[in-house]
Amino acid sequence: MPSLAIVILNYNRADLLADCxxxxxxxPMRCSLNVWVVDNASSDGSAEMVRTRFPQAQLIVSPINGGFSHGNNLALRQILTPAHATDYVLLLNNDTLVPAGALDGLVEYLEQHGTVGAVGPKLLLPDGSLDLACRRSFPTPEVALYRMLGLARLFPHSPRFARYNMTYLDPDQETEVDSLVGACMLIRHQVLREVGLLDEAFFMYGEDLDWAYRIKTYGWRIVYYPRVIVHHYKRAASTRRAIPSIRAFYDAMRIFHRKHYAATTPAALNALIELGITLKELLALGRNYLLPPAARRVG
Structure with missing residues (x-):
């Protein structure tokens, strides 16, 4: 029987965490299951809720909110120890709902495909539409430029301009991708040992892209597998702190570009990309400021 460790990070969303x-x-699952909940210094009673309602879960209470990578790494470090060895590790957002059989389906896929290091499901938003982040190409300078110029939005069916979110593909088409999304991403324990922990330079956003980049550098394939569906109430946590979330979103873009592409990109194009990120950040902050509080979100 394969073993599965699920890591769920939570910050002040006891309601979503309980539903998840x-x-x-x-x-019941066909896997041996161990759930790790990491609470990032919540003040809404999340940790006590887990202790009371889900005592079978392993709970880690962080004294600080160190961000997505830092929080998940608290559990991933434990999972890397011999005492908590497992076959597979799933990062799962607290704002997801997992239908019966979904996790078994993802594990079974990796069991049957030995060259695949990570797999992700079809993530559906509350309105039934696809969460576009669940299958992505890396934001190379070319791809990033198309997005910043709005070409991806203008030509969503173009394999060239719409590469980042791969909107030119049928959502029900299984396909190899550059990256999945950390909201629901299953990897092999062997991959975790090889690639290491999430990069804590990313406070929120971008760490999943970076992890996927490193996974592929080690020669593993990454697959979007739409026969498994998971429901995602996206942005449910970040809406409560919209301005810090927006800043973290665009900071992640800068960090990823500087880490993986800046050294091999012409200086003029680097400057254009940095300027584009800053302008989009300012626009997002301004647009968010003009919205009523209930509508504010990461743009």
Missing amino acids: LESIYAA
């Missing part, structure tokens, strides 16, 4: 955990434990 309920969905995981609602149906």
